[in-house]
Amino acid sequence: MFANGQAVIQLFEQLAPKHFAMPDDKIGLQLGTLNKEIRKVLVALDVTEAVVEEAIREKAELIIAHHAIIFRPLANLRTDLPAGKLYEKLIKHDIAVYIAHTNLDVADGGINDMLAEALGLTGLAHLKEVHTEKLKKLVVFVPEDHQENVRQALFRAGAGWIGKYSHCSFNIEGTGTFLPRSGAEPYIGEQGKMERVREIRLETIVPESLERLAVQAMLKAHPYEEVAYDLYPMDLKGRVFGLGRVGRLPESTTLGLFAEQVKQALDVPSVRVVGDLGRKVAKAAVLGGAGSKYVRDAQFAGADVLVTGDIDYHTAHDALAAGFAIIDAGHNIEKIMKRRTAEYMNEQLAAKKYETTAVASQIDTEVFTFV
Incomplete structure (x- = not known):
């Protein structure tokens, strides 16, 4: 199975999230659509005429590049000028262009x-230093027999890190009460009957950037039809990026x-x-x-x-x-990013069992000739 464009970029943004970018940096999807199947990704430093021709030869549907192809608002789109010709060729061959600039500079492993x-x-x-990650505390109430499943799901989603320590959580035993109403399909108990269940109050730390992923993982692993959980903002700061x-x-x-x-x-x-x-x-x-x-x-x-x-x-x-x-x-x-980013993408795509592959551009986009 080949990955959808959105899935490809979600994997890439695990390395270089958009919020790492400096203010007003021109990043993200700059041309085309991600709402399509991607068989091959071309990773490039710059998007030049030669790089676009390479993408066509490689039959790549997506270019991930470091330097933007659109720096300022367009006054026109003339195909008799160099920039317009480039955009026209990309559009005609249905090649999308996604830019990761200062977010890839700042990223760990970038x-x-x-x-x-x-x-x-x-x-x-x-x-x-340019960015300090905000942290939140996630608290969820879990029946005793599912606490380990939920805890491990949260850890796999990136929760539980405090400094150089991973898998951090705090757990308190207690009693949960609930009364399933008409239309409910409770995991424990039955409609119209008050229930008291031994539960664990599970607390852990979640980086704000991973909040959505962690909550989704927790809800998927949790057995309850309606999950009781809370998210609290914290003054404690997370990892620093620069x-x-x-x-x-x-x-x-x-x-x-x-x-x-x-x-x-x-x-x-x-x-x-x-x-x-x-x-x-x-x-x-x-x-x-x-x-x-x-x-x-x-x-x-x-x-x-x-x-x-x-x-x-x-x-x-x-x-x-x-x-x-x-x-x-x-x-x-910065051309060093081509091979290393392609390798990262291939690792991530393979881990998800996608047949989509990434290749590093072989075009030298150095603009100067040394004599």
Whole structure:
């Protein structure tokens, strides 16, 4: 069985939920429809003419890309201009385009973790915290003989995490009362007769992002026709998510040697370096995309060097004056997301027993030619 487009995106958003995105970021479905069967997904960094042709050859019905194809409101849709031609070709071949940008940057296991892993960084921390997950307490009343089924269903849905501890719950024994009225089909008891049942008050923690999934799992596992449960907002904060990563290198090295390692690890032909090539570096920050705004964050985090892209001239001068090193490896280092995201999607699709597959785009969308 092949997955519906909505099912494919639901699996993807378990990795990179939409609410992780920065304000006004252009993410989500930008063209086409997800209300169709998807046999193949093409994962790309950019959606260019060559990438669309590749999707056609691959017979992909959906492209999941990192960079948006629609950045600002359209004044017109002219098919005699490059953007209009691209949209026309996608529509004619019924190829949907879904964008995951800063939500994939921020996500655990997303682009910045991919880059940090490629560079061998350890002891990772966020470069800039941007999102703290809200938590809720879920309380449900369960007959004793079903408490384990309901508890495990909640844990499988992602409930029960407190920091680095999973499967957290609190359970109190008590007596539940109810009187089934006309039309009721009670699991225990009969219509018109007051019942007293030994029940467990089961409490656990649910991240707000998983609230709907956890409640659905709980209701499915619960034997009662009408389930008594409560959700309480909490002041306690959950996991913190952020842009970029900061970590230690496997061993201290020089800036020049590290620049060579960056070229090899991130598969780029050249890099621009700010700083003395002979200086020692032991702690590095990495940020996919344009990093000029985050140089001070990297300095504040105690990094010796920031690996990123699109550093402008004046930012480079400011960093040099402050004695801080930068390796500008280009915006295109985010291409690392193609293979890794396709692998993630194939794992998730296979786990659900879908025949739908994902492939990484083989098109190099680097816009610059290095001479």
